[in-house]
Amino acid sequence: MSKTPLASAFALLTALALLPAMSNAEVxxxxxxxxxxxxxxxxxxxRPMVEAMYKLGVEQDKKFGLQPDCRSEYRVEPVSxxxxxxxxxxxxxxxxxxxxxxxxxxxxxxxxxxxxxxxFFAAADGAAPTPRAYYPGAxxxxxxxxxxxxxxxxxxxxxxxxxxxxxDVFDMRVTQAMHDVKDGxxxxxxxxxxxxxxxxxxxxxxVAITFIPDATGGGTTFKMELKKR
Numbered sequence: 389m390s391k392t393p394l395a396s397a398f399a400l401l402t403a404l405a406l407l408p409a410m411s412n413a414e415v416x417x418x419x420x421x422x423x424x425x426x427x428x429x430x431x432x433x434x435r436p437m438v439e440a441m442y443k444l445g446v447e448q449d450k451k452f453g454l455q456p457d458c459r460s461e462y463r464v465e466p467v468s469x470x471x472x473x474x475x476x477x478x479x480x481x482x483x484x485x486x487x488x489x490x491x492x493x494x495x496x497x498x499x500x501x502x503x504x505x506x507x508f509f510a511a512a513d514g515a516a517p518t519p520r521a522y523y524p525g526a527x528x529x530x531x532x533x534x535x536x537x538x539x540x541x542x543x544x545x546x547x548x549x550x551x552x553x554x555x556d557v558f559d560m561r562v563t564q565a566m567h568d569v570k571d572g573x574x575x576x577x578x579x580x581x582x583x584x585x586x587x588x589x590x591x592x593x594x595v596a597i598t599f600i601p602d603a604t605g606g607g608t609t610f611k612m613e614l615k616k617r
Contacts, residue, residue: 445495525560
């Protein structure tokens with residue numbers, strides 16, 4: 389079975405995360421480090437990166453059938469960046485040679501906006517990074533957790549719509565920030581809630597998801613509930 393572009397992206401992300409950092413090179417491992425590194429931050433916010441997001445956003449708009457008559461006024465407004473795998477940006481090189489980062493941005497057009505995400509994958513040969521559209525919206529879950537939860541979420545959305553196929557993730561949003569939840573005699577810490585919206589053959593289906601971090605730090609579980617239409 390052939391992999392989808394997004395599945396390939398996850399495989400590449402996982403592989404990059406396992407690679408060791410190159411010696412004698414500037415490596416940005418966390419999002420706070422990126423904010424304090426002027427060279428890498430300037431590169432990630434540079435015009436070529438913004439143009440790549442613009443192109444991906446327009447393609448996403450077309451897929452979702454948004455603003456089909458809009459021909460101008462498109463504008464990219466950066467929202468946030470997350471480092472998903474350490475960014476290795478050697479001195480004197482025009483591009484990073486390692487790293488994966490997610491750029492969250494608003495695509496403004498003709499009086500409306502949509503929150504999109506773009507994954508950027510650095511190239512080991514020093515070429516320009518490869519941009520790929522990621523699921524729209526603002527989830528708190530990391531890509532691997534999203535991947536695990538997506539199978540159940542898609543099944544729930546299709547069940548709600550009464551369909552067997554035809555689905556696209558239209559939006560992800562946090563509906564309740566991290567909080568503590570009493571569970572019998574114990575307390576679950578850092579629990580948060582999200583709603584994932586799917587466009588299923590023109591219909592909108594929503595799935596409510598509760599994410600529950602393990603008390604020992606071993607991972608995060610989730611449970612889902614179909615939202616009534």
